[in-house]
Amino acid sequence: MNSLTPAVKRNFSIILGLAFICLIFNIPQSIPVKIHWGKINWEHTFYRPELNFRLGNFDFSRKFDFKFGLDLAGGTSLLFSIDTTDVAADKLDQALESIKGNIERRVNLFGISEANVQLLSDRDQHRLRVELPGVQDADQAVSLIGQTAKLKFKGEVDIPPEATESATIYDVFAKDTGIDGSHLLSAKVELNPNTSQAEVALEFNQEGAKLFKEATTQFLNKRIAIFLDDFPITFPVVQSVIPDGRAVINGNFTNQTAKTLSAQLNAGALPLSIEVIEQNTIGATLGRDSIEKGIRAGLIGLLLVCFFMVGNYGYFGFIATLGLIVYGLITITLYRLIPITLTFPGIVGFILSVGMAVDSNILIFERMKDELRAGKPQNIAMELGFGRAWDSIKDANTCTIITGLILFNPFGWNFLNTSGMVRGFAITLILGIFISIFTGVFVTRNLLRVLVPKK
């Protein structure tokens, strides 16, 4: 060991330090330690460090937990196409923003935390991606979120007594008040302070307030029905003239029915119609199952690779295995740090990259063997092997990085794939390659320098 140069010693310390830091990030959230030995009574719980750090507008706070995609965590992902044909071009941005906000509000009504609503626009094609993590029984949510939202307020007309039998609800409420969803600002559930009953409060915009005053005057003591997509959702009786555009619908609401009604009214406040073009629901059991199977497959594969390397290259193979462990630690630490949303194809990408990571070691070892065969001493052969292999490592990995970048589509170009699954695979593959180059040429090399006895 005393013949080691300071640089090698320094590099070796860097590797040990790096491995240690990575290990800390990957310990469980908290480890309780209890020592009762003779007079020593020591109890302490170690916590994984968390980052709480802000710089200007950038928040560096991290909990260092893995982020799982919907396919692993379970949940529902929806893609809606937005019909924008009815909207004037200058109002489009506003309308799209409001539909996004409205859908977010509707999603929140279901009490889904960490839901993600994203507007995807490509020229004149507009879509909404809605991700609802943890939601399995999503049908209810999907059908409400996806309802085409066109709201109409219609007044009751007098039906001649002889026609009451055959009159449909559309005959009864035949008088259009001119009020529609665009006049409605919002609806919300309130509790009546006197009766503690749930009520739905409506708020109209200026024009809506004017129209609503006219309507309540005209239909005083009659009913005004509210239609959502030509489907009647409520028919309150007008009890007084409402001049200020603030109305309350009360009745025998439970909290739940009031919530649904206000959600439907809110849905109608937007004139854009949307349609589900993709629904993807993954049950939590399947996700957990996938994680377990993926980890098991990865570990068994890794074990096989280690045996293979030790069997083929002996002590060198063992050192390569150590390098591989450092590789694994760095990789999963980066997954936590960046953080990378892990999907199942992402796990496949990681597993594939482990297989590829060994490649740089094999290239180096084979070159080393060549040099040894040519009669060079071991330490010279080692350095020559590294030097010679570097060209091949560089060339070989460039190809994979090119393809990886095309798959990952870093700029989110619309003419390329934007699917989360494909990108999930590409990101772990690219990351894996960069880290494998690092471990191949830096970690394994220095481990060899230190751990192989000089002859």
Added chain:
Amino acid sequence: MNIMKFRPLFFSLSLFLFLASFYSLIRWQFQPSIDFAGGSEYQISLPQISDQVTVEKLFKDNNIELASITHSENGRYLLRFRNISPEEKLNLTDALKTADKDFQELRFITLGPSLGKELLRKTVFAIILSSLSLLIFIGTRFNDFSFGLSAVLAMFHDAFILIGSFSILGHFFGAQIDSLFVTALLTTLSASVHDTIVTFNRIRELKRQNIRLDWVSLANQAVTETLVRSINNSMTIVFMLFSLVILGGDTTRWFALTLLIGVVCGTYSSTGVAIPLVLFLKNRRRK
């Protein structure tokens, strides 16, 4: 090691794989997944119902004709049918809940047909773009025409056989072409080029050292020196992917298998296709 004497064998093997792929593609085409064709895929658990006919009838009552039904252990079903609306889905789930109180939804995907065309366009574009970039890369690395052309042809050889084997797997085992297949295909292309480049680098290095040696001897020496590395490297990838195919579950079995076929094919093609092609082109030029 005189590996190049097996050239007729390599040629026959590649020709056979090529023709088999060609035949299967003409005869059976692909089984496109709902990614491309649109439709629904529904994975459910109905522990009380062990009879497929009951399930079929249940769906038929909801106006859904099943395109395929797979029944696996503990009452799990994988069903494929047309694209359905949220309302239809709601009715369907209600009917299933009534039929079996232990009904559980494992996975549900439905896709409209418009998305499929879009994905197809994006996919074709991605394939062209990555082929072109690999071509450019090969071009800059090998300003020798024979090497460049051979690497490219070997790459297309792998791609074609991978597509063909999926057509065969699709016909006999119901494997489907989805966006992950395309991902695996592109990864395979790069792995194929990757392997070829390592071997070619060695040939060029040897050529510089022994300028007088003929191409066949050079190729033999280069292959002898790189074959162990090439096979060992593939073996590590094969170990990882193979355990994934066996243990990784249904979700990505085909994805892992595609990568596996691609890696094996890519390793073979650099020795069995790319180098014989280089020799062929070099010998033809000399005459």
